[in-house]
Amino acid sequence: MTAIPLHMPRRLVEFTLDGQEVRVPEGDTILDACRAAGKDIPTLCQGDTLTPKNACRVCVVEVEGARTLAPACSRRAEPGMTVLTDTERARHSRKVVLELLASSTDLSMTPRAAEWMKEYEAEPDRFGPAAARMNEEPKIDNDLYVRDYDKCILCYKCVDACGEQWQNTFAIAVAGRGFDARISTEHDAPLTDSACVYCGNCIEVCPTGALSFKSEFDMRTAGTWDESAQTETTTVCAYCGVGCNLTLHVQENEIIKVTSPHDNPVTHGNLCIKGRFGYQHVQQR
Amino acid sequence: MRAGAGAGAEPRGGEGRGGGEPAYATAVIAPATPTALAAPDLAPAEPSAGAAVPQAGDPALTLLARVGVVDPASLDDYRAHGGYTALRRAFALGPAGVIREVTDAGLLGRGGAAFPTGRKWQATASQADHPHYLVCNVDESEPGTFKDRVLMEGDPYALIEAMTIAGYAIGAHKGFLYLRGEYPRALGLLENAIASARARGLLGQDVLGQGYGFDIEIRRGAGAYICGEETAIFNSVEGYRGEPRTKPPFPVEKGLFGKPTAVNNVETLVNVLPILTGRTEETKLFCLSGNVDRPGIYELRFGVTLRELIELAGPPDTMRAVLLGGAAGSFVRPDELDIPLTFEGTHAAGTTLGSGVVLVLDDTVELPRVLLRIAKFFRDESCGQCVPCRVGTVRQEEALHRIKDRTGADAAGDIALLREVGRAMRDASICGLGQTAWNAVESAIDRLGAYE
Numbered sequence: 147m148t149a150i151p152l153h154m155p156r157r158l159v160e161f162t163l164d165g166q167e168v169r170v171p172e173g174d175t176i177l178d179a180c181r182a183a184g185k186d187i188p189t190l191c192q193g194d195t196l197t198p199k200n201a202c203r204v205c206v207v208e209v210e211g212a213r214t215l216a217p218a219c220s221r222r223a224e225p226g227m228t229v230l231t232d233t234e235r236a237r238h239s240r241k242v243v244l245e246l247l248a249s250s251t252d253l254s255m256t257p258r259a260a261e262w263m264k265e266y267e268a269e270p271d272r273f274g275p276a277a278a279r280m281n282e283e284p285k286i287d288n289d290l291y292v293r294d295y296d297k298c299i300l301c302y303k304c305v306d307a308c309g310e311q312w313q314n315t316f317a318i319a320v321a322g323r324g325f326d327a328r329i330s331t332e333h334d335a336p337l338t339d340s341a342c343v344y345c346g347n348c349i350e351v352c353p354t355g356a357l358s359f360k361s362e363f364d365m366r367t368a369g370t371w372d373e374s375a376q377t378e379t380t381t382v383c384a385y386c387g388v389g390c391n392l393t394l395h396v397q398e399n400e401i402i403k404v405t406s407p408h409d410n411p412v413t414h415g416n417l418c419i420k421g422r423f424g425y426q427h428v429q430q431r
Numbered sequence: 432m433r434a435g436a437g438a439g440a441e442p443r444g445g446e447g448r449g450g451g452e453p454a455y456a457t458a459v460i461a462p463a464t465p466t467a468l469a470a471p472d473l474a475p476a477e478p479s480a481g482a483a484v485p486q487a488g489d490p491a492l493t494l495l496a497r498v499g500v501v502d503p504a505s506l507d508d509y510r511a512h513g514g515y516t517a518l519r520r521a522f523a524l525g526p527a528g529v530i531r532e533v534t535d536a537g538l539l540g541r542g543g544a545a546f547p548t549g550r551k552w553q554a555t556a557s558q559a560d561h562p563h564y565l566v567c568n569v570d571e572s573e574p575g576t577f578k579d580r581v582l583m584e585g586d587p588y589a590l591i592e593a594m595t596i597a598g599y600a601i602g603a604h605k606g607f608l609y610l611r612g613e614y615p616r617a618l619g620l621l622e623n624a625i626a627s628a629r630a631r632g633l634l635g636q637d638v639l640g641q642g643y644g645f646d647i648e649i650r651r652g653a654g655a656y657i658c659g660e661e662t663a664i665f666n667s668v669e670g671y672r673g674e675p676r677t678k679p680p681f682p683v684e685k686g687l688f689g690k691p692t693a694v695n696n697v698e699t700l701v702n703v704l705p706i707l708t709g710r711t712e713e714t715k716l717f718c719l720s721g722n723v724d725r726p727g728i729y730e731l732r733f734g735v736t737l738r739e740l741i742e743l744a745g746p747p748d749t750m751r752a753v754l755l756g757g758a759a760g761s762f763v764r765p766d767e768l769d770i771p772l773t774f775e776g777t778h779a780a781g782t783t784l785g786s787g788v789v790l791v792l793d794d795t796v797e798l799p800r801v802l803l804r805i806a807k808f809f810r811d812e813s814c815g816q817c818v819p820c821r822v823g824t825v826r827q828e829e830a831l832h833r834i835k836d837r838t839g840a841d842a843a844g845d846i847a848l849l850r851e852v853g854r855a856m857r858d859a860s861i862c863g864l865g866q867t868a869w870n871a872v873e874s875a876i877d878r879l880g881a882y883e
């Protein structure tokens with residue numbers, strides 16, 4: 147089901163995108179305009195349910211007259227601006243950003259990372275075998291989800307989803323600075339001693355697989371995770387009267403994880419612990 | 432003392448703290464002692480701010496005129512030396528009049544970016560949203576910069592008066608003074624200055640009986656260079672992690688607590704006093720350090736050449752290079768000393784005045800190690816928010832480490848790598864830290880031939 151949002155018609159902003167005159171509703175970003183024009187700009191930290199943090203810088207484009215490149219995901223279109231998305235300069239930064247990430251982080255579960263690395267001819271190995279890496283072990287401290295920060299690109303999405311943008315629980319934040327920065331609970335306590343309420347809304351937005359259902363993590367470790375054998379069924383949560391949409395991911399007749407459609411007007415992808423993790427009763431046979 | 436910023440400073444002529452690193456930036460006034468840092472009141476005979484002003488007593492001094500002359504703890508002494516005449520003039524002119532004078536004087540920001548102050552104030556004053564805020568940026572963490580410290584410790588009331596004028600001009604009733612955490616003596620003097628000014632009606636509900644209310648709150652930094660970035664400072668004051676915010680929106684529109692805010696450097700603000708009291712010529716402070724005979728803060732009119740400045744400070748016998756503008760600045764060669772020390776002149780010469788750092792290196796200095804030290808500074812101080820800087824500064828340091836004993840073809844591959852990473856840091860980083868993290872290294876390679 148797709149909801150049709152009702153709001154006041156917005157004024158249109160006209161600007162030049164790669165030599166073409168385009169018109170987008172006021173408030174739209176350069177990325178919105180690119181997508182509307184069918185241009186594929188890589189993005190990692192941008193999320194469809196979150197305010198852009200523009201931390202990863204993989205989406206940078208050239209705005210005429212600007213000293214530096216601009217993040218397409220957060221820079222709003224302005225009347226008369228001239229934007230170039232595919233210049234040597236923009237491509238160079240995207241390539242280096244991909245190399246810097248891939249040389250320090252495990253991107254094996256980041257959708258499209260491999261494709262972009264190829265497209266931009268990124269060679270993360272050129273920083274040498276001694277290049278510093280995240281070097282994190284998976285944190286398995288509860289039965290519901292795993293935090294594998296070796297895969298974390300520090301996109302801040304989980305922090306924003308846990309904090310003021312959705313859940314208002316503030317169980318996690320960035321700790322440490324520079325290359326030592328990590329997503330952490332207060333005092334790096336185990337999740338079970340943290341403020342976490344296990345809504346799993348951080349897992350929903352994590353773009354790298356750093357956060358995953360324990361069920362998924364265990365199956366991947368055991369080599370039994372098989373996306374081709376999975377089905378997705380969207381239904382309504384049976385716990386309370388709010389009516390959240392759940393998408394049940396099923397493999398071999400077992401629910402293996404639960405997500406929620408991001409365009410669902412009730413949830414925007416968010417759930418509570420019951421909808422997200424409370425599915426075992428369905429499987430009591 | 433830790434005159435050059437935290438991670439960047441090494442004692443003058445010292446062999447470095449660990450690992451035999453050579454002197455890089457220079458401590459100018461006195462060494463820090465544990466007692467001095469722990470309890471400023473007990474600090475054993477730390478030389479006064481005046482000791483850092485080699486030109487002391489020169490009648491041509493304007494910004495430094497009172498440093499070492501007045502008692503920094505005495506409001507009466509400040510008033511006896513011309514203090515608070517500028518504020519009276521400001522009230523006579525009205526806010527728009529003050530902004531006009533500052534704009535006409537062509538004052539450019541001294542915090543590093545050289546933004547026109549009048550324009551910033553006008554943009555803040557004209558915002559419909561209220562309240563407006565003033566933030567005085569005293570994070571002073573650029574390695575080799577210590578001018579704001581000397582101004583505050585030698586003439587603290589001047590900053591308080593200047594902040595009051597700035598607040599009046601932009602329509603703010605509250606000013607935050609964001610003070611570098613490692614400046615305990617400045618803290619004591621400023622607290623005293625604020626309290627005594629408040630007691631005499633020079634701050635508070637009704638400044639000088641003019642019906643204008645203004646007060647100042649001091650916030651101390653906790654040792655992060657990034658908190659001097661104009662939007663990271665807002666996060667820090669608001670109690671959040673010190674990370675830059677996305678621009679636009681710019682501070683004049685949405686700054687501290689989301690309200691219109693003007694952020695200014697100490698030296699910028701203090702310049703407003705002589706502008707309002709009829710100074711004739713604009714001056715600039717320079718922080719001289721490294722291999723010179725008389726390190727310290729120099730005040731010179733704009734347009735003096737780099738050579739003339741270094742002559743004043745006593746150059747070394749054989750000069751290898753001069754770092755202009757601090758770690759975020761760039762190196763120039765000894766044969767480039769005729770560069771005029773103006774914002775335009777340095778820009779035309781492909782370098783920068785930055786925050787006024789002039790670090791002189793003689794030929795005993797091993798450049799690759801100096802560069803490694805600068806790279807380490809940026810790696811340590813990156814906030815970690817964006818990828819080009821968080822990882823780029825690490826890759827830069829790693830590459831410089833690999834080539835620290837190499838030259839020519841042996842270094843060429845890593846230099847090419849440095850260029851690629853440096854270009855992405857400059858183009859794609861969120862803030863000035865990442866954008867400038869490769870400047871000094873690039874200039875050392877291209878202008879000094881550091882690895883030839």
Ligand SMILES: Cc1cc2nc3c(=O)[nH]c(=O)nc-3n(C[C@H](O)[C@H](O)[C@H](O)COP(=O)(O)O)c2cc1C
Pocket residue numbers: 539540541542543544545546548568569570571572573656657658659660661662694695696697699700862863864
């Ligand atoms: C990493 C970083 C650190 C900075 N540190 C300082 C500082 O310590 N003091 C300062 O006045 N400006 C600092 N700046 C510059 C400020 O962002 C800002 O431009 C300045 O405070 C504006 O004041 P002005 O217009 O009076 O120069 C820093 C900028 C960056 C990017």
Ligand code: SF4
Pocket residue numbers: 297298299300301302303304305329348351352353354355356357
């Ligand atoms: S754990 Fe995932 S969502 Fe959180 S910062 Fe890392 S990559 Fe982003």
Ligand code: SF4
Pocket residue numbers: 657674675812813814815816817818820821860861862863864865866
């Ligand atoms: S450039 Fe560096 S210091 Fe600035 S926001 Fe990015 S990571 Fe932080």
Ligand code: FES
Pocket residue numbers: 188189190191192199200201202203204205206217218219220
């Ligand atoms: S997707 Fe735009 S900065 Fe990350």
